[in-house]
Amino acid sequence: MPPSQRPFMGATPYQDVAASGVTFRVWAPFAADVFVAGTFNNWSSDNDALFSEGNDYWSVDIPNALVGNQYLFYLQNPQAPSGWQPWRMDPYARQIIRNGQGTLNGVIAANNEALADVPGYTMPNWNEMVIYEINVRTFVSDSGAAFTDPNGLKTGSFASIAAKLDYLQGLGVNAIELMPLFEFDIPLDAGYNYAYMFAIEHEFGGPDGFRELVHQAHQRGIAVIVDVVYNHLGADADTMWKFDGWSASPEFGGIYFYNDWRRETSWGDRFDYGRGEVRQYIRDNALRWLEQRYADGLRWDSVGSIRNVYDNNNDPAHDLNDGWSICQWINDLxxxxxxxxxxxxxxxxxxxxxxxxxxxxxxxxxAQWGISFFWKLHDAMTAQDDSARDMQAVAFVIGQSYNQNAFQRVIYTESHDSVDATANPPMARVPEMIWPGKADSWFSKKRSTLGAVALFTSPGIPMLFMGQEFLAWGAWNVNYMMDWAHAWQFTGITNLYRDLIHLRRNWFNNTRGLRGQNTNIFKVDNTSKVLAYHRWDQGGAGDDVVVILNFGNQGCTNYFLGLPRPGLWKVRFNSDWSGYDAYFGNWFSYDTTATSGGTDNLPYVANIGIGPYSAIILSQDA
Known part of the structure; x- marks a missing residue:
């Protein structure tokens, strides 16, 4: 019997006028023989052979295989080391199920991985995007979940996220970034130690659950960005380890990995970016998320480990040119x-x-994550003494851009990395870092929300980590569900974030400049700890925005500063408003009129009032 003439890798159902069935195809250059076994042939390891295509690929059409059947490949290699496992999961398996014996089987998945996309849906423009990072397992409980956390709370799923989309839409979020969804070998994993790249974690809801989440998100104008991990394969996974029985030496992983000193990362073996079949494997995965599953973007984990063995800049001896070029190839596509x-x-x-x-x-x-923005804002928010808050450093990262493009960076004050209890050293939420054990203190609320104002008014694509908007504290831990009680306890803080997001997105047609490329940081007062900057797109009334941040513990009355245009400037936002928190001081921040005789290298001057550890946002009516 000849190999299949149909395209595609893995298990692909077909139906045409001549026949129906499933095409199986696998790359196994060192295998002597390859078989496919499954529920369609009573798990016979020698009944259904795949045939060599002459290019290290093997394939066959199986007419009696059906969507929903379970399957594995059975490889034979007389040269394989002792103990090598010939039963192999399909590296391209799109659906996986636990077989009741402690291991996993592939499932033949239908070709319709996505619903037809929502009519009229368009992805938000990058300069309007507000991202909300989510860990599916710990975001919000699904009552039907199979797992519970140590407190007895059910873990999360795509369906439980979908139930919160109205909440996120009300907050103003228009993009969610989902931490890795690849199938894991072990439960309660953050996703970066994955095992099966093409399969979607079945405990989250698998491909059907993801398809419905994307559909529901797009109906609300919310983009879906997926976190992908191409720098390594999880250390706990033997999915592709010595896949066809070959490796250059016993400690090396075989055909999918570098078989020399380049293989090691801190998390697992590195893919061989120089081998064409491996490059195709990663390329196929990236395009599947975007073209078959309708995701709106990909966040690539640890690109530094793809382009350099030791995740370094300016280290040509350890650069991975093949890693650099695979990034170029996929991004070009x-x-x-x-x-x-x-x-x-x-x-x-x-x-x-x-x-x-x-x-x-x-x-x-x-775009890329703006790490300097995070650290300099983190230092300014968490320093115990005002004297340690470096306004020059904060000013630099607020004005920073890559390649003169404000929207080539994603900016944040919290991310899964920065709040991780298992990090070394351990990290925590910003309110917790400000005052450990008293994250609901006035200081924690004031300085964390001051950082939020900087986040939503600085050039870049702003990103929140789940729960940040309702003062989630402590550290994030993948073993524990997020505490939604904070959402009801701190509704005022949530409203503060909502108001900032609305201004960032120009909901009221008077803060267009926050979506623009231009920033002028015109006042850096390291004595009073006051920073002021002008944001604009085209300029003019309704476009020009002035932001004043006070990182000091003393409020300012009748504080003079420059402004770019004459006339009345209105306070659009005051972070010290007691409506956000009963303990905030309601410092008198007033509309002000700019007159000639400027200062701070601007043509006009006005005076403002601003509370301690507070921010105000000014603009003019359009």
């Missing part, structure tokens, strides 16, 4: 095929080449 979708690099080195175009020699990512 996405730009050519769906150029409006976003790819975000977690590189964390402030390396402008990550977001330079491939034509200029860069890797071509649309």
């Amino acid at each position: 996405i730009d050519q095929r769906q150029g409006w979708k976003i790819t975000i690099a977690e590189d964390l080195k402030d390396n402008e080449w990550i977001t330079k175009s491939t034509g200029a020699g860069g890797t071509g990512f649309g």
